[in-house]
Amino acid sequence: MAVCIAVIAKENYPLYIRSTPTENELKFHYMVHTSLDVVDEKISAMGKALVDQRELYLGLLYPTEDYKVYGYVTNSKVKFVMVVDSSNTALRDNEIRSMFRKLHNSYTDVMCNPFYNPGDRIQAFDNMVTSMMIQVC
Amino acid sequence: MEAAAAAAAAAAAAAAAGGGCGSGPPPLLLSEGEQQCYSELFARCAGAAGGGPGSGPPEAARVAPGTATAAAGPVADLFRASQLPAETLHQITELCGAKRVGYFGPTQFYIALKLIAAAQSGLPVRIESIKCELPLPRFMMSKNDGEIRFGNPAELHGTKVQIPYLTTEKNSFKRMDDEDKQQETQSPTMSPLASPPSSPPHYQRVPLSHGYSKLRSSAEQMHPAPYEARQPLVQPEGSSSGGPGTKPLRHQASLIRSFSVERELQDNSSYPDEPWRITEEQREYYVNQFRSLQPDPSSFISGSVAKNFFTKSKLSIPELSYIWELSDADCDGALTLPEFCAAFHLIVARKNGYPLPEGLPPTLQPEYLQAAFPKPKWDCQLFDSYSESLPANQQPRDLNRMETSVKDMADLPVPNQDVTSDDKQALKSTINEALPKDVSEDPATPKDSNSLKARPRSRSYSSTSIEEAMKRGEDPPTPPPRPQKTHSRASSLDLNKVFQPSVPATKSGLLPPPPALPPRPCPSQSEQVSEAELLPQLSRAPSQAAESSPAKKDVLYSQPPSKPIRRKFRPENQATENQEPSTAASGPASAATMKPHPTVQKQSSKQKKAIQTAIRKNKEANAVLARLNSELQQQLKEVHQERIALENQLEQLRPVTVL
Numbered sequence: 107m108a109v110c111i112a113v114i115a116k117e118n119y120p121l122y123i124r125s126t127p128t129e130n131e132l133k134f135h136y137m138v139h140t141s142l143d144v145v146d147e148k149i150s151a152m153g154k155a156l157v158d159q160r161e162l163y164l165g166l167l168y169p170t171e172d173y174k175v176y177g178y179v180t181n182s183k184v185k186f187v188m189v190v191d192s193s194n195t196a197l198r199d200n201e202i203r204s205m206f207r208k209l210h211n212s213y214t215d216v217m218c219n220p221f222y223n224p225g226d227r228i229q230a231f232d233n234m235v236t237s238m239m240i241q242v243c
Numbered sequence: 244m245e246a247a248a249a250a251a252a253a254a255a256a257a258a259a260a261g262g263g264c265g266s267g268p269p270p271l272l273l274s275e276g277e278q279q280c281y282s283e284l285f286a287r288c289a290g291a292a293g294g295g296p297g298s299g300p301p302e303a304a305r306v307a308p309g310t311a312t313a314a315a316g317p318v319a320d321l322f323r324a325s326q327l328p329a330e331t332l333h334q335i336t337e338l339c340g341a342k343r344v345g346y347f348g349p350t351q352f353y354i355a356l357k358l359i360a361a362a363q364s365g366l367p368v369r370i371e372s373i374k375c376e377l378p379l380p381r382f383m384m385s386k387n388d389g390e391i392r393f394g395n396p397a398e399l400h401g402t403k404v405q406i407p408y409l410t411t412e413k414n415s416f417k418r419m420d421d422e423d424k425q426q427e428t429q430s431p432t433m434s435p436l437a438s439p440p441s442s443p444p445h446y447q448r449v450p451l452s453h454g455y456s457k458l459r460s461s462a463e464q465m466h467p468a469p470y471e472a473r474q475p476l477v478q479p480e481g482s483s484s485g486g487p488g489t490k491p492l493r494h495q496a497s498l499i500r501s502f503s504v505e506r507e508l509q510d511n512s513s514y515p516d517e518p519w520r521i522t523e524e525q526r527e528y529y530v531n532q533f534r535s536l537q538p539d540p541s542s543f544i545s546g547s548v549a550k551n552f553f554t555k556s557k558l559s560i561p562e563l564s565y566i567w568e569l570s571d572a573d574c575d576g577a578l579t580l581p582e583f584c585a586a587f588h589l590i591v592a593r594k595n596g597y598p599l600p601e602g603l604p605p606t607l608q609p610e611y612l613q614a615a616f617p618k619p620k621w622d623c624q625l626f627d628s629y630s631e632s633l634p635a636n637q638q639p640r641d642l643n644r645m646e647t648s649v650k651d652m653a654d655l656p657v658p659n660q661d662v663t664s665d666d667k668q669a670l671k672s673t674i675n676e677a678l679p680k681d682v683s684e685d686p687a688t689p690k691d692s693n694s695l696k697a698r699p700r701s702r703s704y705s706s707t708s709i710e711e712a713m714k715r716g717e718d719p720p721t722p723p724p725r726p727q728k729t730h731s732r733a734s735s736l737d738l739n740k741v742f743q744p745s746v747p748a749t750k751s752g753l754l755p756p757p758p759a760l761p762p763r764p765c766p767s768q769s770e771q772v773s774e775a776e777l778l779p780q781l782s783r784a785p786s787q788a789a790e791s792s793p794a795k796k797d798v799l800y801s802q803p804p805s806k807p808i809r810r811k812f813r814p815e816n817q818a819t820e821n822q823e824p825s826t827a828a829s830g831p832a833s834a835a836t837m838k839p840h841p842t843v844q845k846q847s848s849k850q851k852k853a854i855q856t857a858i859r860k861n862k863e864a865n866a867v868l869a870r871l872n873s874e875l876q877q878q879l880k881e882v883h884q885e886r887i888a889l890e891n892q893l894e895q896l897r898p899v900t901v902l
C-alpha cells in the first residue's frame with residue numbers, strides 16, 4: 107500500500123508529508139522531492155493552452171527498484187505525490203486514481219475550513235491518510 | 244518470609260500503637276490475627292511505597308525509607324478495595340488521625356483498618372467501635388506488591404489523568420452514577436503517576452465547578468454530601484501526597500462536581516454525553532448569535548464571517564480549526580444554523596475546559612439538532628426554562644431583546660452588558676471570563692449597569708456605545724451571561740427593554756417584538772397560576788406588538804430593584820401583563836391579578852423618563868458618530884492626496900533610475 111503520501115504546495119514546499127515509519131523516512135522525503143521535477147515536466151509538457159484539459163492524474167512518475175511514485179496535480183498547482191510499494195502488484199491504476207480522488211476531496215475540505223490559511227501545514231489529514239496507508243497492507 | 248518481618252514489625256507497631264498515642268486516638272487492642280493481618284497490610288503499603296521497583300508513585304519517593312509511614316496512594320487504594328462508600332472512608336480517615344497528622348503512621352493505619360472492619364460489619368464509624376472484637380477487614384484487591392497501587396485494572400484507567408480518564412470511559416463523557424463517583428475517587432491514586440494536566444484547564448475548571456456549586460447548591464439535593472465527602476477525602480490524600488497529587492485531585496473533585504451537575508442539568512438525555520447536549524437557553528442564545536451574523540435562520544454563514552466571529556472566542560486557531568472540522572458536517576465552508584449551534588457549543592465547552600471530542604457527538608449532529616429544535620418557539624421554551632434557576636429565566640428575555648436589536652448600533656453594548664451582569668449557568672459564565680476580554684472597553688460600564696437606576700445605565704451605555712460602534716467589527720459576540728452573586732441582571736434587562744421602543748420603529752418588519760416574558764416563579768405565588776396567566780398572555784403578546792411592549796417594559800422595569808423587591812413586583816408584573824393584554828385583547832383568562840393600577844402608572848411614567856433619556860443619549864451618540872465619520876472621511880481624502888503626490892514623485896524619479 108501507500109508507504110508515503112505528500113501534499114506539495116504550488117511553490118513546491120510540502121504542506122503535508124507522511125510515511126509509514128518502517129524505514130528511514132528521509133528516503134521517502136527525498137524521493138518525493140525528486141519526483142517534483144518529473145511533475146513539473148509533465149505539467150509543462152501539456153502546454154499552457156491545455157491547462158483546462160490537463161488531466162489531474164499524472165500517473166506513474168517514475169519507478170525505482172522498490173517503489174513506484176505516482177503523481178496528481180490540482181488546478182491550483184497543488185501536487186499530491188504518493189509512493190507505493192512495488193511488491194504490491196495487485197494495486198491497479200484505478201485504485202491509485204481513487205486514492206488520489208479521496209486525497210483531493212479531503213484537501214478541499216481542509217481548504218473549506220476558514221481557519222486554515224493557505225500555505226500552512228495541514229493537520230487534518232491524518233485520519234484519512236492513516237486509513238489509506240493501512241488499507242491494503 | 245514476609246511474615247517474620249511482619250511479625251517483628253507488628254510487635255513494634257503494636258507497641259507503638261499501644262503506648263505512643265498520648266494525644267492521638269485511643270490505644271488499640273489488637274488480637275493476634277488482627278495484628279498479623281494489619282501489619283502485613285501496613286508493610287505492603289509502606290513497602291510498595293518505599294521499596295517498589297521503580298513503579299512507585301512520586302509521593303512514595305518522598306517517604307524516607309527509615310520511617311514507617313504508608314504512602315497515601317496504596318493506603319487509599321486499600322481502603323477503596325474495602326468497598327466502603329466514600330463518605331465512610333472519609334470518616335475513617337479523619338477518625339484515625341491521618342488527616343490530622345498528615346500521614347498514615349502505623350497507629351493511624353491500624354486504627355483505620357479496624358474502623359474499616361467495623362464499617363464492614365455494619366457498625367457505625369466511631370472510635371468506640373474499635374474497642375470491641377471485630378472480624379478482619381476485607382479487601383478486594385490483587386495481591387501483587389508491585390501492583391497494589393493499580394488495584395483492579397478494570398476500574399482504574401491506567402496512567403491517564405482526569406481529562407483522559409474521562410475519555411477512556413465508554414463515551415467521552417459518562418453519566419456520573421454513584422458507582423462512577425466511586426470510580427472517580429479511585430482515580431486520584433492514578434494521578435500522581437501521570438503528570439498533572441496543564442494549569443490553565445485546571446483553573447478554568449475550578450470556576451466552572453465553583454459556579455456550579457454556587458448556583459446549584461440550593462437546587463441539588465442529592466450531591467452535597469458526596470461532594471463534601473469527596474473533597475475532604477481528596478484533601479487528606481492531597482496533604483499527604485504533596486504537590487503532584489493535589490492538583491489532579493482537585494481537578495477530579497471539580498470535574499466530578501461539574502459532571503454531576505451537568506447530569507442534573509440534562510437529565511432527560513438518552514445519550515451519555517451530557518456536556519454535548521445543548522440546553523434550551525443555550526440554543527436560544529446560539530440562534531440569536533446566528534441571527535446577528537445572518538438574519539435569515541435558514542441560510543448559512545459564510546466561512547470568513549464565522550471565522551471572525553469565532554476568533555473572538557480567543558481559542559487558538561488550531562482548536563478553532565478542529566472545531567470547524569467537527570461541526571461543518573457537509574464541508575461546504577459555510578455553517579447552517581445547526582452546524583453553527585454545534586460549533587458554538589463546542590467552543591463553549593472548550594472554554595470550560597472540556598477536551599474536544601474525537602468526533603461530533605450525536606447530540607450535536609445537524610440532523611439531531613434540527614429535529615430537536617425546530618424553529619424556536621419562544622413560548623414553549625420560556626416555559627421550559629421556567630423551572631430552572633433564576634438566571635435561566637432571565638435568559639429568554641435577554642435573547643428576545645437581543646433578537647430585535649441585532650443590527651442597531653446602540654444596542655450593541657446592550658447585549659454585552661446584559662450578559663456580563665446576568666446570572667447564568669456556569670457553562671456560559673466561563674465564556675464570559677474568556678470572551679469579554681474584548682469587552683475590556685466596558686470595564687466600568689458593567690459596574691455601572693449593575694446599578695439599579697435606569698438613568699446611570701443609559702449614561703453608561705451611551706458612553707460605551709461610541710467605542711462599541713467604532714470597534715463594531717471586532718467586538719466579541721455577546722458572551723453568555725456570567726453568574727454573579729448580585730442579581731443585578733435585571734437592570735440591564737430593563738435597559739434593553741428601554742431601548743427597544745427605538746428599534747421596532749426602524750425595523751418593524753424584521754421580527755415581531757418578543758412576547759411578554761414570564762416573571763420568575765415566586766414562592767409566594769402558585770406556579771400554576773402564574774403559568775396559566777402567562778400562557779394566554781404569551782399567546783396574545785405576539786399579536787399585539789404595541790400593547791405587549793409596554794407590558795414588557797412594566798415587567799422588566801420593575802426588575803431593577805433587588806431580588807426581594809422583584810418578588811414583590813412580580814404580582815404587579817403579572818397584574819400589569821395580565822391587564823394590558825387583556826384590556827387590549829379579549830377578556831383575560833387569569834383571575835389572580837392582584838395589584839391595582841397606581842403602581843402601573845408610576846412605573847409607566849418612570850419608564851417614559853427612562854425612554855426619553857435613552858433617546859437623548861442615543862441622539863448624542865449618533866451625533867458623535869456622525870462627526871467621527873466625517874473626520875475619518877476627511878482623513879481618507881488627505882491620505883488619497885498624499886498618495887497621489889507620492890506617485891507623482893515616483894514618476895518623476897523613474898526616468899532617472901532607468902537611465
